[in-house]
Amino acid sequence: MRLSEYDVNNPYLTTLVSSERITPLGWEAEVRHLVLRLPDIAFQYVEGQSIGVLAPGPHEFGATHHLRLYSIASPRGGDDGRGDTISICVRRCFSIDDISGERYPGRASHFLCDANPGDIVPITGPYGVQFEVPPREDANLLMVGAGTGIAPFRAFVKHIYQRHGAWKGKVRLFYGAKSGVEMLYMNDFRKDLALYYEQSSFRAFEAISPRPHYDAPPEIDRAVLDNAHEIWEMIQDPNTYVYVAGLMEADKKFELAMEKLAGSKDAWLDLKASIAADQRYAELLYD
Numbered sequence: 001m002r003l004s005e006y007d008v009n010n011p012y013l014t015t016l017v018s019s020e021r022i023t024p025l026g027w028e029a030e031v032r033h034l035v036l037r038l039p040d041i042a043f044q045y046v047e048g049q050s051i052g053v054l055a056p057g058p059h060e061f062g063a064t065h066h067l068r069l070y071s072i073a074s075p076r077g078g079d080d081g082r083g084d085t086i087s088i089c090v091r092r093c094f095s096i097d098d099i100s101g102e103r104y105p106g107r108a109s110h111f112l113c114d115a116n117p118g119d120i121v122p123i124t125g126p127y128g129v130q131f132e133v134p135p136r137e138d139a140n141l142l143m144v145g146a147g148t149g150i151a152p153f154r155a156f157v158k159h160i161y162q163r164h165g166a167w168k169g170k171v172r173l174f175y176g177a178k179s180g181v182e183m184l185y186m187n188d189f190r191k192d193l194a195l196y197y198e199q200s201s202f203r204a205f206e207a208i209s210p211r212p213h214y215d216a217p218p219e220i221d222r223a224v225l226d227n228a229h230e231i232w233e234m235i236q237d238p239n240t241y242v243y244v245a246g247l248m249e250a251d252k253k254f255e256l257a258m259e260k261l262a263g264s265k266d267a268w269l270d271l272k273a274s275i276a277a278d279q280r281y282a283e284l285l286y287d
């Protein structure tokens, strides 16, 4: 669905509770964990969904708002479990003019990253399909993502271990970032996901960019191929669920690795289609 087709007529006016920078100060990438208080409990959401944020105008061509989507980073019930908040993970974005080289601030991400506690943040949604918790606790979960694509996995992993305690199946997270300090929720700033390292079923694999200053995508493919045996075994198991989130360029790397494991692009696409037909493959991807 195109952004222009989303219904933005009755936004929920949330209030910013907190905004915490989760990448180092002075570091090029600014990513923030934002907690928003919902105006009422009518707004219900689940892991894997996104919200729309309406950055107030005026904008170009007389637009009164600027809509952008953000993946939900908290489990249903919110970070504190009280049911009246929602969290998102936002990267401050810029666009570069191809001709002049001038840098323009991204409107929604700057609105969010500049907001102060107490400010109103109009949201819509929630949108998209949820990351279903498999019916069996011995199901395997394969999660692949990069950058802010970690947001739905933070929500999902928290939900699984909070609700089910020790999950019996394998939980594997392949997560890519430009550098170690950009390992969101697994760095010195926030360790939300690192907390689950002590769970015997959970393992996270880091994929770092080979040339971070040239915007090379993280080497998700290498991380997957380094663990080829286990991944191939998991992917063929009808008790495995696959979730992919974040920037499409990282997904492309994952697809490449899977094509190698499957032997050809067609073989992987066939296998992927059969997993999807079985409701065991979910994607939340963006440019």
Ligand SMILES: Cc1cc2nc3c(=O)[nH]c(=O)nc-3n(C[C@H](O)[C@H](O)[C@H](O)COP(=O)(O)OP(=O)(O)OC[C@H]3O[C@@H](n4cnc5c(N)ncnc54)[C@H](O)[C@@H]3O)c2cc1C
Pocket (backbone or CB within 6 Å): 050, 066, 068, 069, 070, 071, 072, 088, 089, 090, 091, 092, 093, 094, 095, 096, 105, 106, 107, 108, 109, 110, 148, 149, 151, 284, 285, 286, 287
């Ligand atoms: C389903 C979905 C879920 C999303 N979830 C998240 C999320 O959890 N966190 C998040 O930060 N963003 C997320 N995004 C991206 C987000 O919606 C915006 O596109 C992004 O914040 C830029 O919007 P803006 O208004 O600030 O920039 P605009 O004023 O619209 O300018 C866009 C410019 O920013 C660049 N840009 C857009 N997205 C990114 C990015 N992620 N990284 C680097 N540069 C970018 C583009 O190249 C473009 O030049 C998601 C997008 C989709 C479709």
